[in-house]
Amino acid sequence: MHVDIGNALSSVASPGVSRDSLERLDEQVATAHERIETGMANADHGYEALNLPERTDPDEIRAAVEPIADAEALLTIGIGGSSLGAATITNALESDTETVFLDNVDPAWVSNHLERLPLAETAINVVSRSGTTAETLANFLVVRVAFESAGVDWTERTIVTTGDSGPLRDLVERHGLPSLLVPDGVPGRFSALSAVGMVAAAVCGHDLEALLAGAAAERETLTGSLFDCPAYAYGATTYALDQRGAGVNAIMPYAESLETSAEWFAQLWAESLGKDDLGQTPVRALGVTDQHSQLQLYRAGPRDKLVTFVTTEESADRPIPTTDVEDLAYLGDATLGELLAAEFEATEASLAAAGRPNVRVELERVDEYELGGLLYGMEAACVLAGELYGVNTFEQPAVEWAKKATRGLLGGGDFEEAAAVAEKTELRVER
Amino acid sequence: MHVDIGNALSSVASPGVSRDSLERLDEQVATAHERIETGMANADHGYEALNLPERTDPDEIRAAVEPIADAEALLTIGIGGSSLGAATITNALESDTETVFLDNVDPAWVSNHLERLPLAETAINVVSRSGTTAETLANFLVVRVAFESAGVDWTERTIVTTGDSGPLRDLVERHGLPSLLVPDGVPGRFSALSAVGMVAAAVCGHDLEALLAGAAAERETLTGSLFDCPAYAYGATTYALDQRGAGVNAIMPYAESLETSAEWFAQLWAESLGKDDLGQTPVRALGVTDQHSQLQLYRAGPRDKLVTFVTTEESADRPIPTTDVEDLAYLGDATLGELLAAEFEATEASLAAAGRPNVRVELERVDEYELGGLLYGMEAACVLAGELYGVNTFEQPAVEWAKKATRGLLGGGDFEEAAAVAEKTELRVER
Structure with a gap:
């Protein structure tokens, strides 16, 4: 994957990160990278991934x-x-x-x-x-x-x-x-x-093999600098934006085939970084559909968001038939793919014009090699972000409570969590 | 629909709203309700809905x-x-x-x-x-x-x-x-x-007819107090929680059949309230699936969230076959519906135990009547919230920029927005 963080710079967006800040953050990235490399070399829990x-x-x-x-x-x-x-x-x-x-x-x-x-x-x-x-x-x-x-x-x-x-x-x-x-x-x-x-x-x-080769190519880019590594560029930028108030990360692929990747990303991000009262909240979106649902909020709501676009350079296409309706004639000169691409560029630019930070993650196409790269790249980005936050990226202790309560409620053992369920505070308003 | 805001009280959660604050807020609800009734009587734009x-x-x-x-x-x-x-x-x-x-x-x-x-x-x-x-x-x-x-x-x-x-x-x-x-x-x-x-x-x-009757029953509850009207209870509570820091509203139905309702809610909430730098960010989730994805964040991440559960009292069911595996025997005494219900109660209680605000929206079952009530109730909640925020609930001006840019990019006219697209700031990190 390639990553473009230009629209996350403070010259474009607020919150945004300055180039100077990125240079300073890159020193932390170098230190974090050493820990990651050591973890990988030792096959430590999590880093082994x-x-x-x-x-x-x-x-x-x-x-x-x-x-x-x-x-x-x-x-x-x-x-x-x-x-x-x-x-x-x-x-x-x-x-x-x-x-x-x-x-x-x-x-x-x-x-x-x-x-x-x-x-x-x-x-x-x-x-x-x-x-x-x-x-x-x-x-x-x-x-x-x-x-x-x-x-x-x-x-x-x-x-x-x-x-x-x-x-x-x-x-x-x-x-x-x-x-x-x-x-x-x-x-x-x-x-x-x-x-x-x-x-x-x-x-x-x-x-x-192509899935793994795509991942391996991403692995090759893991060096000590965010300026040389798409995964680290993404992880460090999202961390820096969260520090500056972008507590929400809306991930918005412009391809129906990548819709599930947003769900996968949401788990990766939420469960790895959501702890110690820290962590960005992932939001799953989909281009172009959510332009007609979420864009109003992203462009004009609170300045608490980063929008992460995932785009593909090549895809199948289909022409839009011509029409003699004057107001729609412009569509007939285009293809659905060109419409999709124009909508993406327009949405990205509309956020930048409103000073809202956004990042572009580019795949060349949707195939095994590129998917392997996306999965590996986002995982590496997440591990780096976890190092920068200083959280335990690879645990999820907060889900245990509900597991015990569920088991207790179903008679699978004696758990104090199950007893707590009965003590719910009610303030019920009925129809 | 019925609404239970007990777990949004400050005695349970932080952020949370005290009963005294709710009483005071109820005076604003009464005033807002008058504007809503007037708008409806005059068939004013938006209120007509x-x-x-x-x-x-x-x-x-x-x-x-x-x-x-x-x-x-x-x-x-x-x-x-x-x-x-x-x-x-x-x-x-x-x-x-x-x-x-x-x-x-x-x-x-x-x-x-x-x-x-x-x-x-x-x-x-x-x-x-x-x-x-x-x-x-x-x-x-x-x-x-x-x-x-x-x-x-x-x-x-x-x-x-x-x-x-x-x-x-x-x-x-x-x-x-x-x-x-x-x-x-x-x-x-x-x-x-x-x-x-x-x-x-x-x-x-x-x-x-049942869809409309369910909506009409909800309309009957629109009175001047949040304590008598589920829709207003929901709208006022979400507004109060947002004021106190819960800028994210994760809506989490516990029924696959209601998954799309979360998408619908997300548009309603985002496009109506996301303006003037205000508005809660809706997040679509799904129970029980997202317990294994988002719950860690909801329970232990930043205290910037409300979780809205949507539950049904009655549904089809299916027994879980018994097993002689000791560790799993408890499952065989239950049904899938009982497991689903226990997971919901456990998740709700786990958030309360961690002091995280949550609200329960209850449907009796998934049928036309209850769906009509849910749609109408959430719309009324949103209109009330819009009055409390003081925003123009019924417009979505921020999406126009990208529409013009798209049209310009495709040669459908001369728009300065399209020209702005070419001026993108790049900071590209390649694989």
Whole structure:
């Protein structure tokens, strides 16, 4: 990926960062880079994620998915980091294999998917490091019974990605299921470039080597200066803008195929940096659609935002037919792609003209190589930002409370958190 | 809808609002309510939207869609307020009619839809008040030619919702197309309960009278006190929390069927209130999925957020099969619906336990009546909030700049905004 931070400069925007400030910040970047390099060299928890381009073995993944490689549909059961990386890749790229991600426990929605899918032609991709994630395991139990009811042997059609112990690992051993390991030291939201994200890509026939090569090319740019490294330029700029009041980071790809990447980014950013009362709030947006929804706020609301555009230089196109309606004639000389590009440039410029900071992340096109670069680049940006904030980027302690309370409420043990639920303060206004 | 603001009180959360402050704020609510009632009585621009439960004629809508009522698929071409209301309703409710919303100009995505849809069995619902919206008209031109290429007469399968003049109105007259009026005085984001939102609902066979009755029931609660009116309770509380630092409003329905309602809410909130450097930033989230993505930030990040939960009391359910895995046995005593409910209660309580403000918006179930209430209630909440902020709720001037620039870039006229695009400040970091 390439990154253009020109519209985040204080000469353009407020909040904005001056070139002098960026030079000073670059000294902190150099120090942070040393810590990152050391963490990578030692395979320390979290930093190990940045080694995935060399660690992940595409042949191993392809061999594991071989028994289900002819599936018409792939049902991935996972949530959060066990789902969003895979969804980002497979939703971005064309494939004959339909992909469905069961990342929620809404009963009607789960039932609709199971009724609609051709189960005899569907493969199951279940992903949970611990093997105990409540939503994932509940859905897996439901899916297994649905397959059995349809007379389909789920043990013939399931691949498991999990840790080296736990209920899913036990299941693998009992049924001899194909399986892969969630790599040690790689938190879920940083695992898109491991088996966690790449099993689905492999089943869909995507080029795993190109995904890793794109990531490796980004890895090569990790040097001690934000001026030489797109990932660090992005991470340092977002950090500097947050320091100056841009507590919101709206990520706005200008491609429907990249819509899921904004969800993936939102988890990466929120769960990694949202701690110790710090962290930017990610907002998922989509160009051009959200120009007609969010742009008013971005341009004229509080000066608390950075807008991150993600653009592609090349894409498929389609001409707009000519029309004899005078007021619309200008459209007929263009293509949809030209309209999309003009809308992006206009929106970017409209924010700059209003002094609102924005950053452009450029991909050459949407393919495996560029996606690998985007995933790796944003992860590296996030790790750098975490170093600059001084937070523990790779933990997510604040989600434990609700997990315990959920378990307690369902009778899965004695947890004081569950008792607290009953003490809710009410001030209810009824219709 | 019912609203519970107990977890927004200062006794629970920081930022939070004290009961005394709410009492004082209620005096402002009373004054604002008088302005709202006057605006409604005079059918003033914007306020007229709150009269839609009485103004909209379901028979007229059903009569207009009659020629296309048997379509297998409905392709709605519109963007922003011309799309999100309809999508909120039809994505929430089950129907045999497939709905597709062309609300973007991404060429590959548009082409994929047109290749996939059975055009001979597809109806077109084109919506633009001015009849000149670039994205909508470009897509409509593309769609018409695709129908022609497939040998399907689009004039037999198209319904138009537009203003009383403009290119789409001319087209209606030239081809004798069925058409409906975008009502005067009703901005797009407030038009879900007019023909703009209800044509798609009618084609899908949903109960239009129930949608309007649910809205009318909410309208009955519009009195001069936030303590008697769920909509005002919500609008006043969000305003008070924003004043106290909660500049972000994360809306998090706990139902997949309500996911689009969060997008609709985000436009309503952003475009209505995001002006004069004011306005809360809406963030779309989804329970339970985003517990594994955003909850860490919401619970432990900056104290700049309100989380708005939208819950339903009744829904379809599905048992979780029992398992002999000890660590998972508790799941087998429950249903997916119970798991979903426990996760919601746990998440709500986990935010309260961390002193993070949150509000619960309760629907009894997802049906036409309750959806009508949600749409109307949130619109009324937004109008009240606009009065309290003192902004011009019903305009969106900041989006004009980019529209002019886009048009200029495509050769549709001479606009200084287009010239500004070329002057972009660059600071590019390449891979």
